[in-house]
Each structure stands twice: as C-alpha cells, then as structure tokens.
Amino acid sequence: MQKKSSATIYDVANRVGVSLATVSRVVNGNSNVRESTKRKVLDAIEELGYHPNAVARGLASKKTTTIGVVMPDVTDMYYSELARGIDDVANMYHYDVLLTNTDEDPVRETMAVNNLASKQVDGIIFMGNELDNEIINTIIGVDAPVVLAGSVDEAGKLPSVNINYIDAVKEATEAIIKNGHTRVALVTGPMTHAINRLHRLVGYKAALEEAGLEFDESLLFSAHQDYASGLQIAEKLFLAEASAAVTYDDEIALGIMNYMREHGKRIPEDFEIITANDTKFTIITRPQLTSIGQPKYDIGAVAMRMLTKLMNNEVIEETQVQLPHSLERRGTTINPNHVIQ
Amino acid sequence: MQKKSSATIYDVANRVGVSLATVSRVVNGNSNVRESTKRKVLDAIEELGYHPNAVARGLASKKTTTIGVVMPDVTDMYYSELARGIDDVANMYHYDVLLTNTDEDPVRETMAVNNLASKQVDGIIFMGNELDNEIINTIIGVDAPVVLAGSVDEAGKLPSVNINYIDAVKEATEAIIKNGHTRVALVTGPMTHAINRLHRLVGYKAALEEAGLEFDESLLFSAHQDYASGLQIAEKLFLAEASAAVTYDDEIALGIMNYMREHGKRIPEDFEIITANDTKFTIITRPQLTSIGQPKYDIGAVAMRMLTKLMNNEVIEETQVQLPHSLERRGTTINPNHVIQ
C-alpha cells in the first residue's frame, strides 16, 4: 500500500531521450511530433505510470480546467438538480467542479466567489437570489466569467439562464383564478430579492389585474424554502381566508397541503395549490402537486454550456437565456379538462 | 467591468521594499515578522488588492487545500445530505471540495479518483458501493488518503464511516416480525455489493432465524434507488404474497407504498414498510414512513473530520467508525406502543 511519488514529465523525457517540450507536445495532443517518437513517449508514459500534474499545468498555462459552483444548499432538490445539469456538461467539456454551499448568506457568497477566484477557476456558475451590490461587485470584479443559473440580478445585466418567472407565475395564478378563486395567496421569498419583487410579484399582479381582481397585500407571504415554513404559512393562509395559493417552493407547498388537510380542508376541493419547482416531491405525494414545470437540469446544463463559451472568449448572441416553462396540472388543482389521473 | 490581472507577491514585496519571503510570511501568519513591517505589508496587500494564487501555492507547497468527493448522484437526497456534512466540516478546516457524480459506474468512479489525484487533492471522500477490485486498487494506489462515507468495502479494511447495517436491518426486520408477519420481503441493491450481501442480508437473515422463520429467497429483491423501481418491485411483492417489506431506499419505499394503496392495500394495516435512509421524504408523505434512522449529515461530517486527521498524518485510534442508528417509528408500521401521531 505504499504511495509511489509519481513520475514527472522530466522522468519520461529522460527515459525516452527527448526534451520536456516533446513530451509536453504528445501529452497535449500537439500534432508536431513524429509518429515514431510519439509512440516511444506514450510507451514511457505507460511504463512509468506518468500522470500530468494539473496544478503545475495550471500555473504554467493559467488554465485550471476547473470551474466553481456557488449554490445555496446541495440538499435542496431544486438546486441539486441544477447542479447535476452543470456537472454533466462540465464533465463533457473536461472541467471539474468546485462546489460551495452558502445557505444564501451574502457574506459567504462573497467569500466563496473570492475564494474560487484565488483558486484560479476558469469560470463560475452562481446560484442564489440574495444578489446585493457587494456580491454583484465581486462577481463583476472577478477575473473569470460568471453566469447565473436559476437566479436573476436586479439590473438583469449578468449572463444568466432562467425561465420567464413573470409569465410562469402569471399563468399559474390565472389557472387558479379561472377555477373561481378570488382570494389566491402568493408565497415567495423576501421582496428584497429581485426575483420576487420584479418577477414573481409582477406576474401575480398581472393575472389579478387581467381578471379584474384587487391586489390585497395581506395575501402576500414570504417564507423560507422548507417544509416547516410551509406549515407555518399554512396557518396564516387559513386566517387570511385564502382559498388557494401559488408558492415558489415544493417543500412549502407540501407543508401547506399537509396542514390544510389536517385541519379539515380537502385538496383541491377546498383549497388549491400550485407550486413551482416541479421536483420529485410533486410526484410522490398524494395528491400529486400541480406545479409550474421548469427544466431544472437544462437550466444548469445550458448555464454551463454558456460558461464554456465565455471561457473560450466566443461571441455569444444572447447572454440572458430564458428556457421554456409549462404548467403541470396534477392533483392539487381542479383541472378544467376532464383528466382522470 | 475590466478585469485587472491581480497583483503578485512580487508586486507587494516591491512596493514595501522587502523580500518575497517576508510577504509570504505575513500572508501565512508566520510569527517571525516585526510588527511594523507586517503592518506595511498588510497595507500594501490591501492597496494592491493582492490575493494569493492558490495554484502557485499548491505547486510550491504540495498542498492544495482541496479535497475530492466522489458520489453517485447529487440529486439523491441520501448522498446530498452526506455531502452537506462533508462540505461543512471541509470549510471549517478551510478545504474546498471538488465534486464528481458517478452514477455508481465503476469506470467513472475509477476515472474520478484518478482525475482527482492528478489535480493533487489532499484527500478524497468516496461514496458508492460498487467497490470492485479495480476501484479498490486505484483507491489504495492514490497518493492521498481516502475515506469511505456511507459505503463499505468487501474486506472492511479502508477507512470508513457508516452505521452498523447488520444491526439496523436486523432490528427493522424484527420489528416487523413482532407484528406477526411471516412473509417479510427485503429490498436492497445487487448482492454483488458487499453492503447488501455481507451486511443487510446478514441482518435480515439473523432476524428471521431468531424468530424461527425460514429464509425464502423469493422474498429478496434488488432494485435501483428510485421511485420507478419502487413501483416495479411493488408489483412483484404483491405476487410473492409478501405482507411487509424492509427497503434500503426511501424513494423505493414510496413507490411501494403508493402502488400498494392504489391496489387496495391499506398501509400499514395490510402492508407494513420500513425504509432506511430517513430523508425528508419520510416526513412529508401521508402516512409518514417508518425508517431506520441514520445520522446522514454526521456520517459525512465525521468522514471529513477523519480525513483531515489522515491528511495531517495524525494517528487515528479507529478508522472503521460506526455511528449510532435508530428506528423511527412512523405511519407505515403498526406500532406496539400506543403512539398516536
């Protein structure tokens, strides 16, 4: 079980009787090497068990083939599915990913980005909606391209990939209004986040307005994205006499659903719910959750693809990508079309 | 938005009029620096916006303060919770984590470990149970300590942190047998995996034997850990006339539960289920899932803690750590003690 300190490029050059440069050339697939010497070098590499030292290579070439991913929490299904999309295409392009959890704490987000920069990552994918000025500035100041995934900045200037949250929430709200509801609640995160104030809320209000319904501030709720918060909000929903809710997180929706049912409400007959992340949670419960459908894996994958282009200094036609969303009608809404499921 | 190519240690040394070594000393908190020059260096660092280049540092010091994490899939709740535990203590010790998904493919696992090694990580946490000889050998051959988390190797020789799967499954099986069942199924992954053959199955058989029940191979099922597999297995469970099941994955348990209920079985009256990962899934469904309780976050955290010790060449009393488990009685079993929940 002894650890042999691995061979260096120097060792293989020596063994074959060529220069470092030549070995470097074959290792990097450079064409300018005679086939016969290439052969010999390859053999020597095999025999010596030589593996290039990526750190040395990174220092010399100023490319680490590593990208950083900054995200709120790996255990959050929504983000972990984005992360999977990112990781898969990162691998496809031979990048490794350095992962950091921030719990959406701006201080940790800033530290994470700076730390990634000092590790000389070639690019960064950022997820999180607490995009205050400080974090925006550090993102802009970093010497590596950054793209937001499933997150929006206030100015809407940073490269990003998302769905159209305005439309998605508007459609969800409309669907519920069409079922006759007049008191539909909107459950989002804090209004200090652009995604809530400038997107979700706007979509919600638009649906209300088109339906001739008055906007009622008491029907607006802010909750942290977890099950416990859902339970808490549900109680308030009850008091506010809401008869339906559009929520931005599946765990919250679950909390609301369970609370309502345990307090005598039938779902969807007495209370309708539309959630927004369309994670596995929406399928495994009974009833299943009606949800805005969003291509989470693809959001991550496309963001990563965009990042590869940015890292190669390719020109990009559009850096504000919006992927298509849908409305997945399931069991927490009464569906107009007689879909028996 | 211009990216300033950041200052080097040479720049700050120059500015202050000291040598590189001195700057290096203050950056690394080395005590042997006069307070006044330290002050000046710190100021220069501030003014120049100097950030140490971790790659150069890694090459020179042969430490990257980066560890690798190899896992089946970030979107699997069980593993993502382990990953969170790992990441938190990694940060605590100022390590960054390089994450790789393998989908339990031995080829990708081997590649991942080798790749991590070439990136000169200081250590690796490995999760996955497809530990064949090749991957074991590459783990052993790597020039960095490796610890398994939530995974066991056949020989039980590698550093690892787990729960006692034998006992856990035995207790779960016993609990079900005590409720009068004679045909309790065991749903695990492939028997080629040590964790299934040498641990789970052994615990299951032990419970059977103590209860004087015959082992029936037709009550043994292997399934991939996802919801769809649960649905499929459920059908077979039905045919095998099992009246209860112990399963190793929550999504599988959910599939079984939903299938059974949709086919006229009441849970737990007609069919009892005990799952094993105790993820969020077990709480949000109705009924809630009875589960073996395991400290997932802690498994990751303790594994990472052990890795830090290994990386520092500290002596470790015990490299085969088993954390305590429990049995969380919830709604998919009939509970002896009159717990109204």
Added chain:
DNA sequence: GTGAAAGCGCTAACAG
C-alpha cells in the same frame, strides 16, 4: 519535428 530556456507565483530551507 525537436530542443533550450524562461518563466507561471509561491514556499521553503538556509544564511545571516
């Protein structure tokens, strides 16, 4: 096609 030489930015003895 191949080699020589100069770094990449930093750490780590070793002097003084």
Added chain:
DNA sequence: CTGTTAGCGCTTTCAC
C-alpha cells in the same frame, strides 16, 4: 527578524 536561492512540474515562445 529578514533576505537569497532554489525549485515545484509544466507550458510556451523562439531557435534550429
């Protein structure tokens, strides 16, 4: 307490 001097292992002009 501080400076000098070698590298760490590899890429990359620039010659030949």
